Amino acid sequence: MKVFGSSGTRGVANEELTPSFVLRVALAAGTVWDADRVAVARDTRTTGRMLSNAATSGLQSVGMDVDRLGVVPTPGLQSYCEAEGVPGVMITASHNPPEYNGVKLIGADGVELSVAAIERVEEPFLSESAEAVSWAATGTDLEVQGANRRYIADLLESVDRERIADAELTVALDPGHGAGALTSPEFFRRLGCDVVTVNAQADGHFPGRDPEPVAENLEDLGRLVRAADADVGIAHDGDADRAIFFDETGTYIEGDATLAALAEAGLSPGDTTVSAVNVSQRLVDVADRVGADLELTPIGSTRIMTRIRELREAGESVPVAGEGNGGVIFPSYRVNRDGAYTAARFLELLAEDPASAVVAPYGGYDNVRVNVEYDTTRERDRLVAAAADYAESATDAEVTTIDGYRLDYGDAWVLARPSGTEPVVRIYAEATDRARAETLVGEFEDRLQNALASAGEL
Structure with a gap:
């Protein structure tokens, strides 16, 4: 892959990632996709509208009708694409600083494109061989309302609502001014949790903290957990496809420990889990203890998702996979990272034990x-x-x-x-x-x- 890196393509907006660059990506994708309609969404970044306009123009110019979803988490766009059977373009730089933006391409199954599919898109991009249609065949665009509501409804149908509600949890939430600010507070409240928030205003300048949910950016969340006597703290990145946690004492939980806990809860003997080459020994230990296989890939969600698909097509069971950065994948739900879904699966574990006890077996590193x-x-x-x-x-x-x-x-x-x-x-x-x-x-x-x-x- 020359244009798309380990998780889409990103750069400083209007310098490396210009409207003309995004338009070329859209032209190439629209040329390759066998579809008449496509969805476009963005996170909260200030350059998101400009670049989504460029993507929309490119897609229309090759004859595709465009559903414009506005500001939606990446997993929200993926949910929409799967439900509607259309591919999608997500304008996001995920965890990168505010000056960055980027592009992710989603298939009509709601899953990020595989490595092979991305390379097919790169061919007309690099050769500049995409061709515009005549004026009479150009596509239309439609402002779609309610994509975030549909995404929340999809989430609610996919987790154990009763188990979480019965636990009567207080959740401290930091969506980091990203797209998750429009969905996660409502989602956790509808799960029956009491929710308190920080940095929960959608703002592409990210005034409260940088989008990357690492410990040094999340001190306010730790303080909120302690002040509110919350059971857990949850933080997202800019497009809310990741979740990082604090325990009930306001202590940051390493993402590798969370992944290990979720993996041990989901894996059975003979299963396979997939992670990247920077995998923690915690997951290695879990796979050994459970009797599951561990497959390693180059770093990046695209590589991991591609390998998961290959394994499942070969008949392997892959219940849980992902990286220790909060990007956990539950393939039976969708072969994508989803911060809100991951958080709900972690909340299910808190029905029996406090967060500190849930991750205690995975410390020591x-x-x-x-x-x-x-x-x-x-x-x-x-x-x-x-x-x-x-x-x-x-x-x-x-x-x-x-x-x-x-x-x-x-x-x-x-x-x-x-x-x-x-x-x-x-x-x-x-x-x-x-x-x-x-x-x-x-x-x-x-x-x-x-x-x-x-x-x-x-």
Whole structure:
């Protein structure tokens, strides 16, 4: 994939991701799709309307009628596409900062396009071979009302409402000014929860916090959990396809622990789960304990979803999969990430135990992550080459090169890989001792920073 990275295509709006770029994507997608109608939606970003207008124009120019849904979570668009049997275009940069925007393409089954389908779209994009129809054959556009209500109704039909309502939970919710602000508060209230919120006004400037739901951005949510004596805190990213949690004490729960808890609750012997190459040992332990297989892919929801589809088509049972960033997938519901659905499945677990007890068996690991930024393609190449050299020199580690360079030491692991959406090389590490994880990251980062410095001297 040249245009689409690990989860769609993204860039700084009006610089890298311009209206003309989005129009070209729409032209290419509309040329490839065997459909007369398509849905377009966006998250709350200030450039969303501009770019959704560009997508709509491109789709109409190749003869497609466009359902314009407005501001809707990505899983809300996916729900609409599945129900209507139409493909979709989502204008979102997910967890990226406010200046970014992006494009995700959804199939008529409501699932993000597979790697093969994305590559078919890239062909006319790169060759600029998409052809507009005559003026008389151009498509129309229709403002669709009620897509968010339909999505909430879909969610309510898909979870154990009675179990959650009987638990009489108080939920502290931080949708982070994203599209989930329009759906999640109502959804959790209709599940019978008392809901208190922070950053729950839809605002594409994201004034309360950055869209990425990581611990350093969620201090207000932790305080709200404690102040409201809530049973759980829930945070979303910008397009609400992810969910991150706080326990009843206002303590941040690592996403890897949440994924492990949901996986253990959903997996049976002989099942398969799928995650990315940065998988936590927590999920490895769960798969071993349950007797399930664990398949690894390159990082990114597109890669994971593609592999899930392949496994299910081969007759494998894949009840739960995903990544430790809050992007959990329950294929029997939909082969997509859905923050509200994931949160509801976690609430089902709280019917028996408090959140701290639910995730307690999956502690004991510390995670550290840093980003090494670069400006040019030459610098990126230098960083990747340095990572390869470092991995080759690590004679005491098992090296995996599915995506980047992962070094497994038995008691810990470290991974370096270039991001598919930002100009950074990410370094991740996990160990049972935080100092060990910090050392692994620090040593790898030093090697990359030295390579970056030497690149600047050339």
